[in-house]
Amino acid sequence: MRVVIAEDLALLRDGLTRLLRAYDFEVVAAVEDGPSLLPALVEHRPDVAVIDVRLPPTFTDEGLQAAIAARTTVPGLPVLVLSQHVEPLYARELLTDRRGGVGYLLKDRVANVAQFIDGVRRVASGGTVMDPEVVGQLLARHQPPLAALTVREREVLGLMAEGRSNGAIAAKLFIGDKAVSKHINSIFTKLGLPPSDDDHRRVLAVLAYLNG
Amino acid sequence: MDSRDWIRDGLHAVAGAALAVPLAIVNIPLLVLFVVSLALTPVLGLGLVLLPLVTMLIRARADLARRLAAGYRVAIARPYRPRPERAVPGGIRHYRWLVTDPATWRDAAWLLPGAIAGLALALVSLGIVAYGAEGILLIPLWVSLGVDGYGYGVIWPIDTIGEGFLSLPQGAAILAIGVAAAPHLRQAEAYTARLFLAPTRAAELRLRVSQLTVTRADTVDAQAAELRRIERDLHDGAQARLVSLGMTIGLAEEIIDADPATARKLLAEARENSTTALHELRHLVRGIHPPVLAERGLEGAVRALAMALPIPATVTAALPGRLDTPVESAAYFAVAEALANATRHSGAGNAAVELWHTGDLLLLRVSDDGRGGADPDRGTGLRGIERRLAAFDGTMSLSSPLGGPTVVTMELPCALSSPRTSPSSGTV
Numbered sequence: 001m002r003v004v005i006a007e008d009l010a011l012l013r014d015g016l017t018r019l020l021r022a023y024d025f026e027v028v029a030a031v032e033d034g035p036s037l038l039p040a041l042v043e044h045r046p047d048v049a050v051i052d053v054r055l056p057p058t059f060t061d062e063g064l065q066a067a068i069a070a071r072t073t074v075p076g077l078p079v080l081v082l083s084q085h086v087e088p089l090y091a092r093e094l095l096t097d098r099r100g101g102v103g104y105l106l107k108d109r110v111a112n113v114a115q116f117i118d119g120v121r122r123v124a125s126g127g128t129v130m131d132p133e134v135v136g137q138l139l140a141r142h143q144p145p146l147a148a149l150t151v152r153e154r155e156v157l158g159l160m161a162e163g164r165s166n167g168a169i170a171a172k173l174f175i176g177d178k179a180v181s182k183h184i185n186s187i188f189t190k191l192g193l194p195p196s197d198d199d200h201r202r203v204l205a206v207l208a209y210l211n212g
Numbered sequence: 213m214d215s216r217d218w219i220r221d222g223l224h225a226v227a228g229a230a231l232a233v234p235l236a237i238v239n240i241p242l243l244v245l246f247v248v249s250l251a252l253t254p255v256l257g258l259g260l261v262l263l264p265l266v267t268m269l270i271r272a273r274a275d276l277a278r279r280l281a282a283g284y285r286v287a288i289a290r291p292y293r294p295r296p297e298r299a300v301p302g303g304i305r306h307y308r309w310l311v312t313d314p315a316t317w318r319d320a321a322w323l324l325p326g327a328i329a330g331l332a333l334a335l336v337s338l339g340i341v342a343y344g345a346e347g348i349l350l351i352p353l354w355v356s357l358g359v360d361g362y363g364y365g366v367i368w369p370i371d372t373i374g375e376g377f378l379s380l381p382q383g384a385a386i387l388a389i390g391v392a393a394a395p396h397l398r399q400a401e402a403y404t405a406r407l408f409l410a411p412t413r414a415a416e417l418r419l420r421v422s423q424l425t426v427t428r429a430d431t432v433d434a435q436a437a438e439l440r441r442i443e444r445d446l447h448d449g450a451q452a453r454l455v456s457l458g459m460t461i462g463l464a465e466e467i468i469d470a471d472p473a474t475a476r477k478l479l480a481e482a483r484e485n486s487t488t489a490l491h492e493l494r495h496l497v498r499g500i501h502p503p504v505l506a507e508r509g510l511e512g513a514v515r516a517l518a519m520a521l522p523i524p525a526t527v528t529a530a531l532p533g534r535l536d537t538p539v540e541s542a543a544y545f546a547v548a549e550a551l552a553n554a555t556r557h558s559g560a561g562n563a564a565v566e567l568w569h570t571g572d573l574l575l576l577r578v579s580d581d582g583r584g585g586a587d588p589d590r591g592t593g594l595r596g597i598e599r600r601l602a603a604f605d606g607t608m609s610l611s612s613p614l615g616g617p618t619v620v621t622m623e624l625p626c627a628l629s630s631p632r633t634s635p636s637s638g639t640v
Contacts, residue, residue: 060506
């Protein structure tokens with residue numbers, strides 16, 4: 001699988017490269033600043049890009065802006081954004097184009113190698129992976145559209161937002177696969193998401209969740 | 213301006229002129245009392261008691277003049293020196309405090325010219341209006357019937373009844389002029405008052421210095437407390453965790469050959485610990501300078517703040533660019549504090565934040581639909597906002613009647629430094 005890395009700190013850039021290579025990713029480019037990121041993404045069209053939010057020269061949200069811009073040029077380009085902190089606002093911006101293939105994780109998650117690699121793969125295959133921290137921040141709010149959901153349904157939605165498959169959700173909550181699909185259908189109904197392409201609806205549900 | 217506005221303002225000023233006449237006359241006894249109380253000081257120390265009383269009366273009169281002037285958009289600051297701590301009324305220190313304050317003498321010097329200017333301008337103003345009224349009431353017509361050579365306006369003398377009726381339109385015109393001129397004449401009096409009653413350049417600087425001394429002390433205290441908190445948090449939190457992390461890894465290294473299973477468990481624990489350390493550091497960083505503020509500026513940071521609130525909050529912003537970092541930070545924490553108050557204490561169901569920038573002033577308004585009754589004297593939040601803003605010469609005003617709504621308005625003098633760097637506003 002071909003991957004582009006954008007990270008300004010050499011230590012972390014090399015670490016990420018080493019990590020991904022160990023799991024048979026082909027690192028086609030590892031850039032260190034914002035201006036070189038967008039051309040690299042458009043030129044290489046990787047299977048997935050792992051991008052630090054904050055990059056030179058402005059050290060603001062160059063990485064995020066480049067990721068969003070790249071997805072307008074290459075629709076659905078899978079990007080996994082890493083950050084020292086997570087902000088629901090950024091998560092929402094990443095999801096605004098309503099396509100899957102988006103991830104937004106704390107940098108700490110890299111330490112749990114197996115889970116991190118799993119996240120990268122899920123983003124590459126068009127899934128949506130949100131950091132539990134983002135999910136947690138949003139669960140702490142009392143949001144009108146989500147108020148209709150039962151406690152269990154919220155748990156399921158939270159795990160869905162983290163990017164877990166039905167099977168993984170079932171295992172985590174110690175319930176059956178059937179129960180999970182039942183909850184998910186109920187969530188789609190309550191959030192007013194009519195049946196269409198399944199993957200798509202998962203993104204929309206997460207987006208509804210982020211919009212509060 | 214609407215035509216009704218100038219009539220209302222004019223009539224208000226005419227009433228002001230009528231009030232100015234007795235006020236101007238009051239100046240005279242005040243001046244006499246001042247001179248007498250000064251003269252009586254050597255006599256049994258009568259002045260020690262009398263002068264403070266008279267000075268307070270004069271200051272009350274001068275304050276009234278300042279307030280009236282403010283009504284005509286002429287701002288006159290109070291120039292008085294603060295009372296020394298040990299100065300008690302009747303004592304020599306109290307007396308000396310008043311006599312050595314140049315403002316006392318400038319107030320006294322204003323009494324006579326103030327009275328003359330006030331009286332003259334008020335009488336001119338009232339005279340024009342009265343003359344206009346005379347014409348409208350057709351009084352010249354009746355007078356000319358009995359008195360030869362009486363006239364009105366441009367008709368001298370009035371010989372026929374027809375000419376007499378001409379006083380009606382003339383009177384109307386003169387009355388209109390009188391009403392229109394009244395606010396300007398009041399303003400002229402306000403300028404005369406400012407000449408005497410405003411602080412001199414030296415007094416202004418002295419006021420500014422004492423104000424800056426207070427805000428600087430507050431800022432330094434707050435900074436020192438903040439640094440202590442950061443030091444403590446780092447020492448007890450992240451630093452301790454990193455030490456334990458090193459120990460755990462060291463131990464795992466020792467036993468990895470003998471007991472790989474335990475070593476693996478220790479390493480997992482170490483990873484867990486590193487996550488917690490990062491979590492603590494992140495929390496600390498957010499308290500010092502929130503990353504989203506650094507990345508998105510005030511508007512983006514406030515939007516992020518609103519998203520995280522437990523109640524729905526709307527954000528309206530009109531900021532054409534980035535602000536200076538310290539101002540941005542002060543404004544952000546002030547808004548955060550105000551929003552925290554709104555959600556914590558007011559029982560509000562909705563909150564709204566408005567940010568805008570005019571000239572060289574940043575305005576922040578946080579409102580909620582809660583039960584109101586917020587009081588800066590209870591609780592430290594609102595006072596904290598005031599102190600935070602005071603460091604930048606900013607101010608906070610609060611309107612929170614019982615039953616709500618609560619509106620906190622904050623003003624910060626500042627200029628926009630750089631144009632917007634991120635195209636964030638278009639993406640949501």
